[in-house]
Amino acid sequence: MPKYDTVIGLEIHVALLTKSKLFCGCSTTFGGEPNSQCCPICLGLPGALPRLNERAVEYAIKAGLALNCTIHEISRFDRKNYYYPDLPKAYQITQEFYPLCTDGYLEYFYGDSLARTKITRIHLEEEAGKLIHSGASIIDSDYSLVDYNRAGIPLIEIVTAPDIRSPQQARIFLEQLRLLLNYIGVSDTKMEEGSLRCDANISLKPLGSTQLGTRVELKNLNSFRALERALTYEERRQGEILDRGDKVNQESRTWDERRGRTLPMRSKADALDYRFFPEPDLPRLKLRPGWVEEIKSTIPELPMERLSRYEREYGLSRYEATFFVNYPDFGQLCEKLAAMGWEGSRAANLLMGEYARLAREKGHLTPERLAGLLEIIEDGLISSNQTADVLEELFNSNLSAREIVLEKGWQVLADTDELQALIGEVLQGNVELVERYRAGETKLYGFFVGQVMRATEGKADPKIVNDLLRKELGT
Amino acid sequence: MRKTAALLEKRQISSEELVKQYLTRIEEADPQINAFITCSGEEALAQARDADRRRARGEALSPWDGIPIAVKDNISTMGLRTTCASKFLAEYVPVFDAAVVENVRKAGLPILGKTNLDEFAMGSSSEYSAFGVTKNPHDLERVAGGSSGGSAAAVAAGEAPWALGTDTGGSIRQPAAFCGVVGLKPTYGRVSRYGVVALAPSLDQVGPLATCVEDAAILFSLLAGPDRRDAISSQSRPFSLPEWDLDSVRGLRVGVPKEFFGSGLNPEVEQAVNACLGELERLGAQLQSISLYTNEYAIETYLTIVTAEASSCLARFDGVRYGRRVEAADSNTMFAKSRAAGFGPEVKRRIMLGTYVLSAKQYKLFYEQAQRVRALIQQDVAQALKQVDLIVTPTTPNTAFKIGEKRNPLEMYLSDLYTALANLSGIPALSLPCGRDSRGLPIGIQFMGRHFEEELLFQAAYAVEQTQRRGEDA
Structure with a gap:
């Protein structure tokens, strides 16, 4: 029995998919030549001034609406002051005091139950540049170079309440949040490119206690796996400290992926004083009337809505529906097949099996070609265990499923007379075994089936073979 | 400037000749005065010759095409070093022009050079410059004021016909008063700050310094207007030159705040300002004693x-x-x-x-409290400007002080005693020369008005200026 409640809150930075940066017209495209996407504004040259990108505000509002937030008609930008070579102005323009969105939540299935994680706030801010060290790390580098292409890319920071109860839930929440952001199209959320980043706060408290424990902030969580592993590690580390009767130190710790452990970065004592104050170069952000409503009307069906629609309309199981919601490209195929009249579970059966593996390698087949395959299965032209072979061919040729089967001669042997004769031959050739079978050695049944299938090169309709064989053997 | 423009128009003088005259004057006078950090004579001459060619083709960019200007060295000039009078930026060459520099270039104004200032515009005497102090053309032992001391001195010494300055707490008006020139701090947000090296963005404004009210208005008309690149100035309005009319003062309600005439005010300054107020009254303005109680907290x-x-x-x-x-x-x-x-x-x-x-x-305790007091100051000023159309005060409590005289920073900070209010409340304020003290040092009178009502300041200052000239002529 665990002795502690785990309390986790996340801070997620999401790069918005705007064409230009938050305060200037420079491109946000990933992977350009270093320092090729910069201008006086994002380089913080003396005298350059920020000019707010309206599209970034729109995307932030969209995220706020999708996360059920209150969108504030008036918000404000503030300066967060600190020195770092990748920060051109030595301050970051952010929204500390009056964020654009507050008080939202995200609902998602965690296990079998519906979980709800509160979103405390969503605010807009600018990204910093990127250091490129001459050595393997900052410690063993002779020098470092700075690439400011990334500096000034719009970010939203999404902060959750300390509502999350386990490392697994944190991971699921983040996955569901990412899915939501993909659905509304405000970010490409690529953790490997840094367009989705997550810091986590974690503390432990005695089971049932209402008082929160001392929290530790975890950084450098570069994947969903890292998030879950780091939290799991930290949960155990803090538990051990508390078991010893010691106190957890309030600090920031970094996740060392290679060694699988968290390491201290800086403690509260040497935390920076960011000297926040209102950004004097920008007026208050005042949303024009009706804008939020306009943005609301552009929000597509969200994952949870889609999940319940799939369950309701297509009769899919939670598991199946979740698959299609999480992989909307598959979901779309399922919807198309359903529109052609195919039963949801049939479509799910096909799409979630061998097809999924092949499609991920080679790209999707058209719904028409997939429907052709469902059709010949329905017709009994092939048996279900031949589906994989036909699928493989569908990816390799332009022929329809039916044409493939006919050309390859894969159609099921369903002629009762022919099969009857074949069975007769098999049984006659194994008289002794038939005797033993009839004497009670029933496990031999499989052998007979195998013999028949071999004789037909696997094309026999297994159902008919079973029916006839049982009749012949008198069982 | 109208006369110069007419000469250029009639081609009785070329821009090249005009620029050469100023460059010669700079060569003669600047070794003593030190108004310029960088003189860009070659570029100015090239720009002048371009202007002359445009004139010859009848394609002048503006009536002022070819009339040169000096620019304070905290305003970015592409390809021309912009030092902010700091060792830190001694070699810094901007890759872009400030919006105001773009504007004067668009009007065809050759840039004579970059003028001295207190480092990063922090100061009231131009003594805090890494490039040496700027001296007052009226008395070389005295300061030109600051932070736009170089611009004010250059104009006063005839090294430039007009100049750009910046004003965060009085940095245009105080040196204008000390050097006997006209200086305007426009309404906050009326002129783009893009490319101006920031001191305090919520207070900074760019403005003109010139030898007379009309020239200041002409230069201001080139600067004012919206600029997408400065979010604060995006709601600005352009400014067109008014019809100059002494009668425009008639019936104006002029507020004289008693807090600006208390102890600490040099009696000679008070006398000169009172004389000007008398002129305004004779011209038909209604003087009214008012209170701006919050000025006590302005500094x-x-x-x-x-x-x-x-x-x-x-x-x-x-x-x-x-x-x-x-x-x-x-x-x-x-x-x-x-x-x-x-x-x-x-x-x-x-x-x-x-x-x-x-x-x-x-x-x-400090910043938030200051913002609250600032809001009170804004209310106080707005209230006053409901009762009156203009507020008139001395620009500074004293005339130019001696170089090295103010050794205590706090003493220096008090130089902004009468000017900071306009920056804190965002209203426009203009300093006009109004006589001299017994040492022959210029005295400045300050006109403050409602947001975006620069025209009224110019009209009133023009009226006073004209009566002064008539007095001098007589």
């Missing part, structure tokens, strides 16, 4: 805000991308050493003060 409020904002704005001078860099083993040491080597003592003092007032523990 403290101003200093808190200006140091806070400056500490943040100047943080970018870290040695990473441009400017002074002192190499060190790690970046934090590099930042510290570069800044220690690049900044002068007043800049360091203000950065430390600003860092302190913004620190988590002091924020509420």
Whole structure:
């Protein structure tokens, strides 16, 4: 029995998919030549001034609406002051005091139950540049170079309440949040490119206690796996400290992926004083009337809505529906097949099996070609265990499923007379075994089936073979 | 300037000749005065010849095409170093023009050079410059004022017909008063700040310095207007020159705030200002004694805000991308050493003060409190400007002081006593020469008005100026 409640809150930075940066017209495209996407504004040259990108505000509002937030008609930008070579102005323009969105939540299935994680706030801010060290790390580098292409890319920071109860839930929440952001199209959320980043706060408290424990902030969580592993590690580390009767130190710790452990970065004592104050170069952000409503009307069906629609309309199981919601490209195929009249579970059966593996390698087949395959299965032209072979061919040729089967001669042997004769031959050739079978050695049944299938090169309709064989053997 | 423009128009003088005259004057006078940090004579001559060719083709960019200008050295000029009078930026050459520089170039104005200032515009005497003090053309032992001391002195000494300055707490008006020229701090947000090296963005404005009211208005008309690149100025309005009319003063309600005439005001300054007020009255203005009780708090409020904002704005001078860099083993040491080597003592003092007032523990006590007082000041000023159309005060309590006289920073900060109010409340304010003290030093009178009502300031100042001239002629 665990002795502690785990309390986790996340801070997620999401790069918005705007064409230009938050305060200037420079491109946000990933992977350009270093320092090729910069201008006086994002380089913080003396005298350059920020000019707010309206599209970034729109995307932030969209995220706020999708996360059920209150969108504030008036918000404000503030300066967060600190020195770092990748920060051109030595301050970051952010929204500390009056964020654009507050008080939202995200609902998602965690296990079998519906979980709800509160979103405390969503605010807009600018990204910093990127250091490129001459050595393997900052410690063993002779020098470092700075690439400011990334500096000034719009970010939203999404902060959750300390509502999350386990490392697994944190991971699921983040996955569901990412899915939501993909659905509304405000970010490409690529953790490997840094367009989705997550810091986590974690503390432990005695089971049932209402008082929160001392929290530790975890950084450098570069994947969903890292998030879950780091939290799991930290949960155990803090538990051990508390078991010893010691106190957890309030600090920031970094996740060392290679060694699988968290390491201290800086403690509260040497935390920076960011000297926040209102950004004097920008007026208050005042949303024009009706804008939020306009943005609301552009929000597509969200994952949870889609999940319940799939369950309701297509009769899919939670598991199946979740698959299609999480992989909307598959979901779309399922919807198309359903529109052609195919039963949801049939479509799910096909799409979630061998097809999924092949499609991920080679790209999707058209719904028409997939429907052709469902059709010949329905017709009994092939048996279900031949589906994989036909699928493989569908990816390799332009022929329809039916044409493939006919050309390859894969159609099921369903002629009762022919099969009857074949069975007769098999049984006659194994008289002794038939005797033993009839004497009670029933496990031999499989052998007979195998013999028949071999004789037909696997094309026999297994159902008919079973029916006839049982009749012949008198069982 | 109308006369010069007419001569150019009639081609009785070329822009090249005009620029040469000013360059000769700079060569003669500037070794004593030190108004310029950088003189861009060659470029100015080339720009003048371009202007002459345009005139010859009948394609003048504006009536002022070919009339040169001087630019304060905290305003970015593409390809021309912009030092902010700091060692830190001694070699810094901007890759873009400030919006106001673009505007004067669009009107065809050749740039004579970059004028001296207190380092990063922090000061009231131009003594805090890494390029030496600017001397007052009326008395070389005295300061020209600051921070736009170079621009004011250049205009006063005839080294430039007009100039651009910046004003955060009085930095155009105080040197204008000390040097006997006209200076305007426009309404906050009326002129784009894009490309102006920030001191305190919530207070900074660019404005004109000129020898007469009309010239200041002409130059202002080239500067005012919306600019997409400055979010604060995006709602601005352009300014067109008014019909000059002495009668426009008739019936104006002129407020005279008693708080500006108390102890500390030099009696000679008071007398000169009162004489001007008398002129206004004779011209038909109705004088009214008013109160601006919040001015008592203006300096403290101003200093808190200006140091806070400056500490943040100047943080970018870290040695990473441009400017002074002192190499060190790690970046934090590099930042510290570069800044220690690049900044002068007043800049360091203000950065430390600003860092302190913004620190988590002091924020509420200082910065937040200053913002609250600022709101009160704004209310107070707005209230006053409901009762009256204009507020008239001395620009400074005293005339130009001696170089080296003010050794205590606090004493220096009091130079902004009458000027900071306009910056804190965002209203336009103009300083006009109004006579001289017994030493022959110029005295300035300040006109303040409602937001975006610069025209009224110009009209009133023009009327006073004309009566003064008539007096001189008589």
